Amino acid sequence: MTTIGRRTATRAAGLLSALAISAGMLLGTLPAYADEPSGSTAATTEAPKVDLVLDVSGSMRATDIEGRSRISVAQQSIGEVIDALPAETEFGIRTLGATYPGTDKAEGCKDTKQLYPVGKTNKVEAKTAVATLRPTGWTPIGLALRGAAQDLGNGPTTRRVVLITDGEDSCAPPDPCEVARELASQGINLVVDTLGLAHDDKTRQQLLCIANATGGTYTDVRTKDQLTEKVKQLVDRAGETYRVTPAKVAGTDTCPDAPVLRPGVYSDREKLSEHRVYRVPVKAGEELRASVSVTPDRAVARDYGVLLLATDTSGQELVRGTDAGSGRTDVASTGVRWSAPAADEDATPSPSGSSSGKGAAEHVVCLVVSNSFAAQAGVQAAPGLPVELTVDVAKASPAPDGPAMGLGRGWILLLVLTLAGLLAGLVFGWLARWRIAVWREN
Numbered sequence: 001m002t003t004i005g006r007r008t009a010t011r012a013a014g015l016l017s018a019l020a021i022s023a024g025m026l027l028g029t030l031p032a033y034a035d036e037p038s039g040s041t042a043a044t045t046e047a048p049k050v051d052l053v054l055d056v057s058g059s060m061r062a063t064d065i066e067g068r069s070r071i072s073v074a075q076q077s078i079g080e081v082i083d084a085l086p087a088e089t090e091f092g093i094r095t096l097g098a099t100y101p102g103t104d105k106a107e108g109c110k111d112t113k114q115l116y117p118v119g120k121t122n123k124v125e126a127k128t129a130v131a132t133l134r135p136t137g138w139t140p141i142g143l144a145l146r147g148a149a150q151d152l153g154n155g156p157t158t159r160r161v162v163l164i165t166d167g168e169d170s171c172a173p174p175d176p177c178e179v180a181r182e183l184a185s186q187g188i189n190l191v192v193d194t195l196g197l198a199h200d201d202k203t204r205q206q207l208l209c210i211a212n213a214t215g216g217t218y219t220d221v222r223t224k225d226q227l228t229e230k231v232k233q234l235v236d237r238a239g240e241t242y243r244v245t246p247a248k249v250a251g252t253d254t255c256p257d258a259p260v261l262r263p264g265v266y267s268d269r270e271k272l273s274e275h276r277v278y279r280v281p282v283k284a285g286e287e288l289r290a291s292v293s294v295t296p297d298r299a300v301a302r303d304y305g306v307l308l309l310a311t312d313t314s315g316q317e318l319v320r321g322t323d324a325g326s327g328r329t330d331v332a333s334t335g336v337r338w339s340a341p342a343a344d345e346d347a348t349p350s351p352s353g354s355s356s357g358k359g360a361a362e363h364v365v366c367l368v369v370s371n372s373f374a375a376q377a378g379v380q381a382a383p384g385l386p387v388e389l390t391v392d393v394a395k396a397s398p399a400p401d402g403p404a405m406g407l408g409r410g411w412i413l414l415l416v417l418t419l420a421g422l423l424a425g426l427v428f429g430w431l432a433r434w435r436i437a438v439w440r441e442n
Contacts, residue, residue: 055165057097060135077228092118096144097137108138109171142174166197180213251276255366269384275370281362287396291335301374
């Protein structure tokens with residue numbers, strides 16, 4: 001009984017493993033890059049670059065974060081971030097309001113300096129420089145953003161500015177929101193993420209505007225741990241994106257006039273509760289793999305969702321992927337995979353407007369990205385939410401064959417498992433009766 005039971009369990013485990021492998025193939029992580037990416041999304045050897053802009057104005061003396069001063073919380077968090085820096089990241093620090101102690105506002109509003117240059121980081125030097133800072137002057141955020149852009153320089157990949165401040169700009173002009181728009185319009189691949197240590201509406205709206213203008217994120221910071229984890233996350237995000245610069249694309253409302261996407265990584269903006277459509281050509285015998293990430297870069301209502309839908313040109317659904325959130329994450333992502341029929345399965349025109357066989361044309365798959373985000377009260381709906389779309393087209397995996405994989409298909413699997421269970425039950429019952437008979441005789 002034991003041997004048969006073990007064999008049965010082994011066979012069942014094998015069947016379940018085959019199912020798990022199949023599920024993994026269907027639901028597995030989509031590749032970040034195409035096998036043959038386009039020129040705009042090609043890999044680069046340039047290192048990821050991050051410039052942290054720290055507000056050291058007089059208001060940073062306030063002791064309202066877990067009973068500690070804002071500056072001491074920021075210093076400890078930045079020290080922990082520096083300790084955790086990836087080896088390849090080029091990191092720098094710029095201050096504002098850190099050096100001028102006087103009362104002349106015109107002079108104080110020029111006070112922004114590069115504390116540590118963007119480059120390979122000597123962690124001891126960088127942490128020491130941060131530890132010596134003392135809250136001093138005014139808050140020239142706009143001027144500091146321009147300085148950070150100069151610190152990072154130009155290049156083919158995205159550069160990140162992480163702004164930590166406890167108040168709005170007290171020195172405009174230049175208005176920091178206008179500076180952010182100005183930097184975005186220059187096409188220098190600069191993203192500004194903002195973190196607010198104070199919670200008044202005027203500061204929040206200004207930091208939201210800066211982030212929105214550059215495709216960055218805004219975070220309302222309440223604790224030291226929240227600040228540390230968020231800055232680490234943003235530094236890591238720079239490491240994830242520096243190898244590829246997404247190509248900008250504009251989706252449309254309908255498939256016939258949607259842009260055609262080849263394998264690569266693309267960025268777009270999508271309005272709240274909007275859908276945008278893109279077209280992807282897929283040849284017979286190929287597999288489409290696509291994923292989408294939508295970032296709620298402002299305060300949004302809870303209970304939202306993201307949908308990635310693949311259809312043919314007639315609107316018939318091929319496959320879908322969904323993701324839902326409740327406000328606890330700063331990104332919603334999902335993906336789909338779909339294989340075009342092989343040439344010998346598609347010799348006649350298909351509903352998707354393609355034909356196969358000899359001289360087969362490409363299938364046209366319509367990718368529809370939809371979201372159910374809603375802005376919280378007082379939050380601007382424009383510009384749209386940042387969307388990143390990854391598209392890959394690869395040779396479809398061969399259909400599994402042979403008796404081992406054939407067992408994993410539908411009713412055959414159910415029949416085999418039923419018979420295996422029945423057989424195990426009969427053997428167990430027979431052995432039990434035999435043991436009872438032997439026991440009675442003895």
